[in-house]
Amino acid sequence: MSTDSVKFYQVGSFAIGNRLLPAAAGSVQSDMERTNALTSGHRACQGCGEALGARYAIDAAMRAADDKVIAVNATGCLEVFSTPYPESSWRIAWLHSLFGNAPAVATGVAAALRAKGRSDIRVIGQGGDGATVDIGFGPLSGMFERNDDVLYICYDNEAYMNTGVQRSGATPAAARTATTQAVGPEPGNVFGQGKNVPRIAMAHEIPYVATATVADLRDLEAKVTRAMEFRGSRYLHILVPCPLGWGSQSCDTVKIARLATQSGLFPVFEAERGEVVSSTPIRQKVQVEEYLKLQSRYSHLFSPKRRDDVIDKLQAAADRNIERYNLMPEGDL
Amino acid sequence: MEQPFAITLKVESSLANHTGSWRVERPQYVNLMPPCNNACPAGENVQKWLYTAEDGSYEEAWRALIVENPFPAIMGRVCYHPCQTVCSRGQLDEAVGINSVERFLGDLAIEKGWSIPVTAPSTGFKVLIIGAGPTGLSAAYHLRRLGHAVTIRDAADLAGGMMRFGIPKYRLPRNILNAEIARIEDMGVRFQMNRKVDNVQDAIDDGFDAVFLAVGAQIGKRAYIPAGEAARILDAVNVLHDVADGEAPLLGRKVVVYGGGNTAIDVARTAKRLGADEAMIVYRRTREKAPANDTEIQEAIEEGVLMKWLSTVKHADAGVLKIEKMALDEKGFPQPTGEFEELEADSLVLALGQEVDLSLINNLADVEVRDGVVHVDTNMMTGRAGIFAGGDMVPAERTVTTGVGHGKKAARNIDAWLRKEKFEKEPIPKVVEYADLNPWYFSDAPHAVRPRLEGARRASNFDEVVQGLDESTALYEARRCMSCGNCFECDNCFGVCPDNAVIKLGPGKGFEFNLDYCKGCGICVTECPSGSIIMIPEKS
Numbered sequence: 001m002s003t004d005s006v007k008f009y010q011v012g013s014f015a016i017g018n019r020l021l022p023a024a025a026g027s028v029q030s031d032m033e034r035t036n037a038l039t040s041g042h043r044a045c046q047g048c049g050e051a052l053g054a055r056y057a058i059d060a061a062m063r064a065a066d067d068k069v070i071a072v073n074a075t076g077c078l079e080v081f082s083t084p085y086p087e088s089s090w091r092i093a094w095l096h097s098l099f100g101n102a103p104a105v106a107t108g109v110a111a112a113l114r115a116k117g118r119s120d121i122r123v124i125g126q127g128g129d130g131a132t133v134d135i136g137f138g139p140l141s142g143m144f145e146r147n148d149d150v151l152y153i154c155y156d157n158e159a160y161m162n163t164g165v166q167r168s169g170a171t172p173a174a175a176r177t178a179t180t181q182a183v184g185p186e187p188g189n190v191f192g193q194g195k196n197v198p199r200i201a202m203a204h205e206i207p208y209v210a211t212a213t214v215a216d217l218r219d220l221e222a223k224v225t226r227a228m229e230f231r232g233s234r235y236l237h238i239l240v241p242c243p244l245g246w247g248s249q250s251c252d253t254v255k256i257a258r259l260a261t262q263s264g265l266f267p268v269f270e271a272e273r274g275e276v277v278s279s280t281p282i283r284q285k286v287q288v289e290e291y292l293k294l295q296s297r298y299s300h301l302f303s304p305k306r307r308d309d310v311i312d313k314l315q316a317a318a319d320r321n322i323e324r325y326n327l328m329p330e331g332d333l
Numbered sequence: 334m335e336q337p338f339a340i341t342l343k344v345e346s347s348l349a350n351h352t353g354s355w356r357v358e359r360p361q362y363v364n365l366m367p368p369c370n371n372a373c374p375a376g377e378n379v380q381k382w383l384y385t386a387e388d389g390s391y392e393e394a395w396r397a398l399i400v401e402n403p404f405p406a407i408m409g410r411v412c413y414h415p416c417q418t419v420c421s422r423g424q425l426d427e428a429v430g431i432n433s434v435e436r437f438l439g440d441l442a443i444e445k446g447w448s449i450p451v452t453a454p455s456t457g458f459k460v461l462i463i464g465a466g467p468t469g470l471s472a473a474y475h476l477r478r479l480g481h482a483v484t485i486r487d488a489a490d491l492a493g494g495m496m497r498f499g500i501p502k503y504r505l506p507r508n509i510l511n512a513e514i515a516r517i518e519d520m521g522v523r524f525q526m527n528r529k530v531d532n533v534q535d536a537i538d539d540g541f542d543a544v545f546l547a548v549g550a551q552i553g554k555r556a557y558i559p560a561g562e563a564a565r566i567l568d569a570v571n572v573l574h575d576v577a578d579g580e581a582p583l584l585g586r587k588v589v590v591y592g593g594g595n596t597a598i599d600v601a602r603t604a605k606r607l608g609a610d611e612a613m614i615v616y617r618r619t620r621e622k623a624p625a626n627d628t629e630i631q632e633a634i635e636e637g638v639l640m641k642w643l644s645t646v647k648h649a650d651a652g653v654l655k656i657e658k659m660a661l662d663e664k665g666f667p668q669p670t671g672e673f674e675e676l677e678a679d680s681l682v683l684a685l686g687q688e689v690d691l692s693l694i695n696n697l698a699d700v701e702v703r704d705g706v707v708h709v710d711t712n713m714m715t716g717r718a719g720i721f722a723g724g725d726m727v728p729a730e731r732t733v734t735t736g737v738g739h740g741k742k743a744a745r746n747i748d749a750w751l752r753k754e755k756f757e758k759e760p761i762p763k764v765v766e767y768a769d770l771n772p773w774y775f776s777d778a779p780h781a782v783r784p785r786l787e788g789a790r791r792a793s794n795f796d797e798v799v800q801g802l803d804e805s806t807a808l809y810e811a812r813r814c815m816s817c818g819n820c821f822e823c824d825n826c827f828g829v830c831p832d833n834a835v836i837k838l839g840p841g842k843g844f845e846f847n848l849d850y851c852k853g854c855g856i857c858v859t860e861c862p863s864g865s866i867i868m869i870p871e872k873s
Contacts (some may be wrong), residue, residue, distance in 0.1 A: 011775055012775075015824065016829065017828065019821070041348045042352075043350065089345065253831075254829055
């Protein structure tokens, strides 16, 4: 592989764009002509991470597939805020059916395209964590098992936000939701077994599985682009902070996603055929507390009485991720 | 009634929904004051010329620089760069090497022969500048750019003032100095050398509309030191002047320099170069309290200059000095201890500060002198209308850069006064603090250090000590700038908006907010690396 060494360009590749880079090396989001798959006027809350993540991902897929993309959307925030009758914010071919059947509908769209001989048109299934981790999980697993030619993207905001912040299978331990109140000796969500869909997807040994966040655009776009190079089932899991459900400042959405990765709580990695092939190293390590304290869903860990026992358990989970995914290849914890 | 099986919605029909109405605060692009610009005694727009240099537009960057300061190549060698002391990048890894990039641009301009055209129409006004040092030259340059006819008179045979007769050439090679002065001459400034002005009134009578006094502080301060008849005591200013003239003063084998300022360091380093076995600085306070620039103290120590802190010279005799040790009291002032020692010294050079030769204004009663320096108002004008003064002869920090700043300020005020206007400085916007930035986005990039001659080798000759950066390193250094408080088009705001409410206008044109859809979430403010966006409340 040949590489060009690039002179130090002030913000390197951390920012969205870089005026000193040639246009071809720029990100999709820095392009004045980007698709804006999810355009203005949608009704997502101020600072919505999911609206941001969906535009990042679909715009990148559009570039990778020469604008030939059909998206199938599960029920959830993304669907509700983007298409309140009679309006739609989508600028791509987009289809919504039910809460639990997005992977199955996407499979059907892919089958129809195959029947018509249109291998140039690519299919994306997408939904929130409720539709993916819980309600649509059976069809999703079936889609993986049959290796249908669909890229499925889960925008994970860690609860059912649209209906009022109820717990989902992706809600992290100790987080307060409408159904896991901060009461009793073990406040917030239980420390259960967890339901790690990226690892479940890897267990199906599908061609490509990756995680990403809205805090690292270049990484997210690279993963969408890579996913589009494969045929068969691919799964992308994007962490999208939710100011409403997480109780954070609307201006801190990207910052919180960044702290999730830099604390190790959300490992960013990619896997092919069931094996992890790379992970994104932590650049500026922080303790989980830095991430937790910006969100009122964890405020009961800090007042009225500080719960070091709980914080330590969350820190242990982050440390396990760091070790498991080799997130600090050059440094100690 | 029959319903359709599925509903089709129109593409991007949500544009009808103006979500901007949700907003209680709106983002706004701002241009704030970067700390470097704020600290520059010459008022350079450092952030701007670094930004311009970042894409390799060196000539454009140089032209942006010389709007404020005509001497980038000189600055890049002798300026003590207060800009770097306050540089925000210093809190991330190391300060941007602003001074070395300035030198690179200055040297490139000399190499390429870039000149400065005078485009302003002639005003018909004639201005006399007395003194061809940094202050006078800077004033001449700025007045000429404004279209005035400028004449400089100076007692010396060559222009440059203390830059020529005070600063040794191992810090400022004379070809550089000559080149930057020649550029000013090429702009049409008249130089009248070997012409000491003894009486300003006579000069005014020559038909000048305004006069700028910038004769500097040329007289070495005398301290009373009891001395034997055979003691050899010299003055630092004279020593440096003689060396600049090519005359080596007789300093002997062992030289003691008395004083802790930059002049003292210059003399000690010069003495080593003239062949002294031993050059020693004697200063009554500590290194931390010494007014000399720390880099110069460090370079002098590397060259073998000895330092005797907390000591005063009590008596001088042929070949020997009597030194008293001092101790700091609880307030940090040095107090005599009554402990004495003897020090071998063939000569003692006094570098105890300099005073202004005020004889030229003796006949001007309305020009007020306070504490040995000329009093000027905020417009740099003396008590006599039309006579301005600046540089070392007015109360100020005595550095080349401050002098250049005075020259500019005086020129702008003289220009306004000639036009019967009043010069109004633009208000200074808020100075950016580190907390206003989002340093996450800046790649790790340590400071590129300029090569220096090894101490032992450089102490024996007058070769330039600090070398310049090559093009690639200078570019790298420029690109380390974090562009505090000024947009550098990283596209973050354009990218991170969940509502697609930032409009990118294209290269060099920046961005605009689409307030029809901006919900006022503020992510763009948090994620702006340079702190160039603020939130302001909506009017209720």
